[in-house]
Amino acid sequence: MKHFTSVKDVTNISALVEEVLFLKQQPYAFKHLGENKVLGLIFMNPSLRTRLSTQRASMNLGMNVIVMDINKEGWKLESREGAVMDGDAAEHVKDAVAVMGQYCDIIGIRSFPSLENREDDYAENVLNQFIRYAGVPIVSLESTTLHPLQSLADLVTIQEYKKTPKPKVVLTWAPHPKALPQAVPNSFAEWMCNAEVDLVITHPEGYELDEKYTWNATIEYDQKKAFEGAEFIYAKNWSSYKQYGKILSKDRNWTVSADKMKLTNEAYFMHCLPVRRNVVVDDEVIDSPQSIVIKQAANRLWAAQAVLKKILEHT
Amino acid sequence: MKHFTSVKDVTNISALVEEVLFLKQQPYAFKHLGENKVLGLIFMNPSLRTRLSTQRASMNLGMNVIVMDINKEGWKLESREGAVMDGDAAEHVKDAVAVMGQYCDIIGIRSFPSLENREDDYAENVLNQFIRYAGVPIVSLESTTLHPLQSLADLVTIQEYKKTPKPKVVLTWAPHPKALPQAVPNSFAEWMCNAEVDLVITHPEGYELDEKYTWNATIEYDQKKAFEGAEFIYAKNWSSYKQYGKILSKDRNWTVSADKMKLTNEAYFMHCLPVRRNVVVDDEVIDSPQSIVIKQAANRLWAAQAVLKKILEHT
Amino acid sequence: MKHFTSVKDVTNISALVEEVLFLKQQPYAFKHLGENKVLGLIFMNPSLRTRLSTQRASMNLGMNVIVMDINKEGWKLESREGAVMDGDAAEHVKDAVAVMGQYCDIIGIRSFPSLENREDDYAENVLNQFIRYAGVPIVSLESTTLHPLQSLADLVTIQEYKKTPKPKVVLTWAPHPKALPQAVPNSFAEWMCNAEVDLVITHPEGYELDEKYTWNATIEYDQKKAFEGAEFIYAKNWSSYKQYGKILSKDRNWTVSADKMKLTNEAYFMHCLPVRRNVVVDDEVIDSPQSIVIKQAANRLWAAQAVLKKILEHT
Incomplete structure (x- = not known):
């Protein structure tokens, strides 16, 4: 699996279900897999279950985790192509994402819809810019239209x-x-x-x-x-x-x-x-x-x- | 020790003091104890000493730590039994706590009193709901009435x-x-x-x-x-x-x-x-x-x- | 190297550049160095690159990291000597820093200038108080006048x-x-x-x-x-x-x-x-x-x- 953003990224659903059930029995059987790997979790919106469960999951696999609440801890990101950035946004999402990809081996991203413009929300701009610019595998921690985990x-x-x-x-x-x-x-x-x-x-x-x-x-x-x-x-x-x-x-x-x-x-x-x-x-x-x-x-x-x-x- | 919320949870105070003094001399002697264990630290109020010292303590014991500032990163929690939750609170504390207990082996919780209603504050509702619903050991990181650490x-x-x-x-x-x-x-x-x-x-x-x-x-x-x-x-x-x-x-x-x-x-x-x-x-x-x-x-x-x-x- | 706050802390610049290039080739060659060591990262201002890259760097060296956003998670710090602290600030920076030094082996600190009083900003009061009171090595994560990393x-x-x-x-x-x-x-x-x-x-x-x-x-x-x-x-x-x-x-x-x-x-x-x-x-x-x-x-x-x-x- 390269990215995980929808059921379409899964080649064999029932095999994946079996994998989940196996890990539930043997949580630490693959602790070597994550050695020297870092998962970056980027939250543009609050999260409790996703945040805690994904952190624990990566710890069980021996990975290190870096959590970042981007709107709170970082800065406002620009997402429009060609924007003249003289307003609030301090960084373009494509630059921020490309940089994150230099420090993390896998990135998880949560973004929420505006619920104002359906076309924009269903275009999944944030998730797609992460996939396009990060250069590392992307896991959806809930996107504007789907929540596959x-x-x-x-x-x-x-x-x-x-x-x-x-x-x-x-x-x-x-x-x-x-x-x-x-x-x-x-x-x-x-x-x-x-x-x-x-x-x-x-x-x-x-x-x-x-x-x-x-x-x-x-x-x-x-x-x-x-x-x-x-x-x-x-x-x-x-x-x-x-x-x-x-x-x-x-x-x-x-x-x-x-x-x-x-x-x-x-x-x-x-x-x-x-x-x-x-x-x-x-x-x-x-x-x-x-x-x-x-x-x-x-x-x-x-x-x-x-x-x-x-x-x-x-x- | 199951929970740690007051001196009453300690069977032998002077033995515990000796334990503290021993760890001060041998900080890493029990690093195997925390292997594959995760401590969740839930802060409903700011903390510097408690936060840093408890994180360091668990690292010395080989545990992983997940820190969560609940009012800031999560959402407002309901604590009244039977509440019709059509207001601000997005989740009942008993559900949130039960979920946290699924991902953490030990939970530390800090809550502060309102200083408005003595009976409510001294009932230790938040701490007691953690003990009741988490299903894992609870450590008080300062409760409404006590600060045992x-x-x-x-x-x-x-x-x-x-x-x-x-x-x-x-x-x-x-x-x-x-x-x-x-x-x-x-x-x-x-x-x-x-x-x-x-x-x-x-x-x-x-x-x-x-x-x-x-x-x-x-x-x-x-x-x-x-x-x-x-x-x-x-x-x-x-x-x-x-x-x-x-x-x-x-x-x-x-x-x-x-x-x-x-x-x-x-x-x-x-x-x-x-x-x-x-x-x-x-x-x-x-x-x-x-x-x-x-x-x-x-x-x-x-x-x-x-x-x-x-x-x-x-x- | 004791502290890292400016080029003046570097005895041999080209040797340090070679060290950087070596680590880029062999990221995990010194993972034993950070065993049982904890790096505290204190941010008084937002950070993305510095935060993520320094966390990853310490993970590569086998260190644990504690991140603390001080203005947000902690409290307002007093920095004037002899202040009668009956205002907003809940703690003097010299006490807070001395305490952090008890729990961390190295401390990284980011502070920004006010851009209002040049003399104050260029005095590097925050950074210097960390050096003076922490009792452990200090790394500048960008100070009011310099950004050596x-x-x-x-x-x-x-x-x-x-x-x-x-x-x-x-x-x-x-x-x-x-x-x-x-x-x-x-x-x-x-x-x-x-x-x-x-x-x-x-x-x-x-x-x-x-x-x-x-x-x-x-x-x-x-x-x-x-x-x-x-x-x-x-x-x-x-x-x-x-x-x-x-x-x-x-x-x-x-x-x-x-x-x-x-x-x-x-x-x-x-x-x-x-x-x-x-x-x-x-x-x-x-x-x-x-x-x-x-x-x-x-x-x-x-x-x-x-x-x-x-x-x-x-x-």
């Missing part, structure tokens, strides 16, 4: 808990006070459409995701109907893709409740976290034995470790 | 410098422009009351600490009388416990001066730092040969290392 | 690319929207005046640097004349030293353009980065094959590593 952990978790060979997995939209990116649901749909699951996506009308990620999914606007027979309920809020970045609904009837969970086939409850309790999901559900959100979060570590291992083996 | 370093310093078997140790309140927590004086009193010292606490009326920490101490409102015959003067400001969080006095007559030090038995001067020079203590005192504040700060490293070693041996 | 990397780069034994090197002032320190040009001039080069400095009148750094250079106010026959064009903005901290010109006629580069002896283009594209230098120049800015930045790593190695060998 999360989705790999999600798939592994489903693999661990599924009761049938091709389980029904439901991605349900849920209300939230703020406008959130589509990266997690886009990415979850993209991975599930390539996995052995029956994916159903349920949301209010107007919340349809980009079809290039949902091509293999069933869209069901009736949440209760969607829940019937599900083995996994994956809750997540996102802002509208069609009316880009807008909040079209805060309807609490979409909150995942214990009553709705009764419609499922004793489904496990999943969420990528952080989660707004009693808005996205009721305490009763997330605190129930069927909730596997912490185990899902724990798998972030092994997913990151498998990806870093694959990249280290390739370099 | 500081107190252990203080006790070790007194052990090193005492001239008599049971020295007179004076904790003196001193003025300060801001309202400060009671954590350091509470904790110092708690540890001294369990050690072989004669503890006298002196402060203006109204600055009485919680008696559960001062049960074995003499309270003396006359600062000069308190200083007579002292082997150690430990200066510290704190806000009122009775009129909770209030500043009742900024009286510079309480500043530790060279004249007052003459009343003592050539006492050593101690302070946990940071210190407001010429407000809490005159330059003449803190810069004198009797001042052991830097040696006291240096002992923070070995205190932290002994505590981490004990926890690593227990896990 | 940058200059060493610059000299190494010139050594690698020069076509003649004593190349003509031109330091050219260039416009910039903000008032910048003189640290980089001062330091570049100081090192070049001690190296086998023919240094010409060109800038508008009023931008003369402190003569103690430029004693061995030719000052040429006609930029085009200065460029003639140059092997290296080193562009940099700085604010006025004479009218201290002032911007006297933003004249784009001083921008380094492709036309001006034609006047040179096929000169290489250098800049310490970050650079304001199309203000300091046109895209056409910095993106040309003659631009060696990224290779120059890469040398920051080996320069830092050589300096740390020298200090480790001395301790």
Whole structure:
């Protein structure tokens, strides 16, 4: 693996899942791989799970880690080609990235969408400039449109808990006070459409995701109907893709409740976290034995470790 | 040792002091203990000594460290049970903590009191939620009411410098422009009351600490009388416990001066730092040969290392 | 080497350059040197290149690193002797520094000038207090007047690319929207005046640097004349030293353009980065094959590593 930015960078998904599960059993089996290697983690936005799990993953592989919060610790970066830089931005992203690539063997980058201009956000300018200018492998720590480390952990978790060979997995939209990116649901749909699951996506009308990620999914606007027979309920809020970045609904009837969970086939409850309790999901559900959100979060570590291992083996 | 949050977590105080002194002589004797272990340090408030000394301590033990400034780098955490999270807080502390526990083998946490509601502050909600939800050993890096790593370093310093078997140790309140927590004086009193010292606490009326920490101490409102015959003067400001969080006095007559030090038995001067020079203590005192504040700060490293070693041996 | 704050700390400049070039070939040859050693990096101002390159350098030498952003993570420091500290500053720099010296084996410090009071800035109070109070070797990560790690990397780069034994090197002032320190040009001039080069400095009148750094250079106010026959064009903005901290010109006629580069002896283009594209230098120049800015930045790593190695060998 050269870069890791989407499911498309993975040649064999089930082999990668097996790799994750192996590392979970043998965390330190490849500690020699990272010797004398440095991973740079660049955060343009806050991060807890991704930051901690990726740091731990690289430590397990014997790598050193340098963390940099670029907007806070560094400076504002220019990203337009040919810009006359007499404003706020002190450095062009292509210079900053080329320099980082001189000091790091692998770079992880997190950037968030503006949620204002869909075309700009979906062009993935920041991620693509890192790939173009760094000269070293790039790992997406969540980009403007996708969050593949999360989705790999999600798939592994489903693999661990599924009761049938091709389980029904439901991605349900849920209300939230703020406008959130589509990266997690886009990415979850993209991975599930390539996995052995029956994916159903349920949301209010107007919340349809980009079809290039949902091509293999069933869209069901009736949440209760969607829940019937599900083995996994994956809750997540996102802002509208069609009316880009807008909040079209805060309807609490979409909150995942214990009553709705009764419609499922004793489904496990999943969420990528952080989660707004009693808005996205009721305490009763997330605190129930069927909730596997912490185990899902724990798998972030092994997913990151498998990806870093694959990249280290390739370099 | 499972957790380290107060003197009550220590079964044998003098054995722990000996351990600290041993590590000071042999810093790298237990470097194998921390292999493949990760310490997460979570700061909800700024820290210099605790942060640097605990990082160094874990490096000496061969551990990796991940530092996270939670209010700055992460997000605002909800701590109320059952909250409908449609406000500012993006994550419940119990979810965040449970996740951190998946990636770290030991977690250190610093939180500060509000100094507004005594009952809330003294309930130690943040620390207790870490203990309850992390699933890994918790080290207090200063909590709302106690600072045990500081107190252990203080006790070790007194052990090193005492001239008599049971020295007179004076904790003196001193003025300060801001309202400060009671954590350091509470904790110092708690540890001294369990050690072989004669503890006298002196402060203006109204600055009485919680008696559960001062049960074995003499309270003396006359600062000069308190200083007579002292082997150690430990200066510290704190806000009122009775009129909770209030500043009742900024009286510079309480500043530790060279004249007052003459009343003592050539006492050593101690302070946990940071210190407001010429407000809490005159330059003449803190810069004198009797001042052991830097040696006291240096002992923070070995205190932290002994505590981490004990926890690593227990896990 | 005890401290590294200026070219004056270097006994044999060409031997140090050779050391840098050796480490570039054998990065891990001295990994044992840093065992059980901790480097503390204290930033009072943002940093990207210095921060990442120095972290990587110490990792290559087997050291542990602790990074601390002091104004952000810690607290405001007092630096005046004898101050009555009842204002904002929570700690005196001499106490903070003495404490840091207890936990770190080497300390790197970055501080920036106020650009308001020349006498104060050129007194290097922060750096000198670190040297005076830390009790461990100090490395300047850029001080108020000099940036020796940058200059060493610059000299190494010139050594690698020069076509003649004593190349003509031109330091050219260039416009910039903000008032910048003189640290980089001062330091570049100081090192070049001690190296086998023919240094010409060109800038508008009023931008003369402190003569103690430029004693061995030719000052040429006609930029085009200065460029003639140059092997290296080193562009940099700085604010006025004479009218201290002032911007006297933003004249784009001083921008380094492709036309001006034609006047040179096929000169290489250098800049310490970050650079304001199309203000300091046109895209056409910095993106040309003659631009060696990224290779120059890469040398920051080996320069830092050589300096740390020298200090480790001395301790």
